[in-house]
Amino acid sequence: MQTAIEKTAIKEMNTDFEVRSLDTICINESTLQHPWWYNFKYMFAGIFFGILLVKAEVISWFRIQEMFRLQSFHMYGVIGSAVVVGAVSIFIIKRFNIKTMYGEVIDLSPKQFNKGQVYGGLLFGFGWALTGACPGPLYALIGSGATVVIVILLSAIAGTWVYGLLREKLPH
Amino acid sequence: MIFTMLFKKLETNSLFQQINNIKMNFLELLRQPWPWYISGPLIGLMVPALLLMGNKNFGISSSLRHICAACLPAKIPFFQYNWKREMWNLFFVAGVLMGGFIAATLLANPAAVQVNPKLAEELSRYGISDYHSLVPTEIFNWTNLFTLKGFIIMIGGGFLVGFGTRYAGGCTSGHSIMGLSNLQWSSLVATVCFMAGGFIMANFILPFILNL
Numbered sequence: 001m002q003t004a005i006e007k008t009a010i011k012e013m014n015t016d017f018e019v020r021s022l023d024t025i026c027i028n029e030s031t032l033q034h035p036w037w038y039n040f041k042y043m044f045a046g047i048f049f050g051i052l053l054v055k056a057e058v059i060s061w062f063r064i065q066e067m068f069r070l071q072s073f074h075m076y077g078v079i080g081s082a083v084v085v086g087a088v089s090i091f092i093i094k095r096f097n098i099k100t101m102y103g104e105v106i107d108l109s110p111k112q113f114n115k116g117q118v119y120g121g122l123l124f125g126f127g128w129a130l131t132g133a134c135p136g137p138l139y140a141l142i143g144s145g146a147t148v149v150i151v152i153l154l155s156a157i158a159g160t161w162v163y164g165l166l167r168e169k170l171p172h
Numbered sequence: 173m174i175f176t177m178l179f180k181k182l183e184t185n186s187l188f189q190q191i192n193n194i195k196m197n198f199l200e201l202l203r204q205p206w207p208w209y210i211s212g213p214l215i216g217l218m219v220p221a222l223l224l225m226g227n228k229n230f231g232i233s234s235s236l237r238h239i240c241a242a243c244l245p246a247k248i249p250f251f252q253y254n255w256k257r258e259m260w261n262l263f264f265v266a267g268v269l270m271g272g273f274i275a276a277t278l279l280a281n282p283a284a285v286q287v288n289p290k291l292a293e294e295l296s297r298y299g300i301s302d303y304h305s306l307v308p309t310e311i312f313n314w315t316n317l318f319t320l321k322g323f324i325i326m327i328g329g330g331f332l333v334g335f336g337t338r339y340a341g342g343c344t345s346g347h348s349i350m351g352l353s354n355l356q357w358s359s360l361v362a363t364v365c366f367m368a369g370g371f372i373m374a375n376f377i378l379p380f381i382l383n384l
Binding site for chain 1: 202205206208209211212213214215216217218219220221222223224225226227228229230232233235236237239240244246248249250251259260261263264265266267268269270271272273274275276279285287288290291295303305306307308311312313314316317324325326327328329330331332333334335336337338339340341342343344345347348349350351352353354355356357358359361362363364365366367368369370371372373374375377378381
């Protein structure tokens with residue numbers, strides 16, 4: 001009985017894994033079971049990130065327009081230095097085999113290339129220049145008091161939903 | 173050196189006043205826009221922070237998918253997964269929202285956004301002159317939702333953000349920061365396409381939309 005339950009659990013997990021690996025999100029999943037409130041630490045990380053987004057002005061429509069018109073170095077500096085710090089951090093994590101705070105091995109999954117990165121990338125680029133926001137800034141903008149951005153976020157959720165609906169028919 | 177200076181100052185000022193001054197100066201500094209060489213590296217630190225907290229890949233656009241899976245899966249295979257396992261991501265974006273609120277209230281910068289004069293000159297031709305918000309309030313307001321211009325920019329733009337990021341398998345955080353940090357070719361392709369799409373829109377299409 002015990003093994004049967006375990007087997008179905010594994011099977012369920014594997015199909016789940018397959019669906020998610022298709023667009024490479026959250027593949028490395030913890031086998032540890034934590035109570036839900038352990039997730040609050042991610043909320044604090046989010047608060048920190050939200051403050052950064054506002055104070056760096058990267059959520060400003062004006063900054064995005066400057067970036068795409070090559071009128072300011074600011075955005076390139078932010079993204080560029082973030083990538084350098086991120087890359088060095090990942091290098092250190094890999095080199096010294098650093099574990100998570102719960103002692104799990106950190107494994108980074110490769111992102112497979114598909115044509116979606118070109119088509120989807122261009123479409124997102126259009127949306128980015130129009131709204132001046134990518135998904136992260138949408139949340140931060142709503143928090144900062146630009147209430148009409150709620151509509152943009154709902155529209156983005158609708159866009160994701162329509163993508164899910166049309167996924168099989170789109171070239172990948 | 174600093175200590176002796178501080179000590180000398182302390183002799184003239186009261187301790188309380190001194191601490192208050194330092195606090196005020198620091199808060200004043202935090203209220204200014206943060207330069208890229210401060211904010212960029214701090215954003216980069218989100219990558220190892222999330223990995224160390226629980227092996228999580230930095231990415232925001234996935235939250236839109238989890239919201240679809242939670243609220244309206246509609247038997248679409250793409251939304252058939254246990255979104256509760258990805259709850260961390262929803263906590264993270266809720267935090268981003270709260271962070272936006274904190275930054276806009278406690279750390280608000282009263283001055284207008286400083287933009288390149290060339291951009292200001294261009295935008296003034298479309299009737300955009302209010303720089304006191306992070307978004308131009310002439311476009312991004314509730315009544316404008318019902319005009320063609322506002323509809324294209326807000327509803328159309330939002331739709332493209334949601335559709336495009338999922339089609340590309342990530343957004344600026346997932347591809348451009350997390351993916352590039354992990355030296356992924358596909359993320360470089362995606363980032364180049366984000367930029368190309370943005371260039372085309374901002375320089376060739378948006379001017380027509382703003383003139384509507």
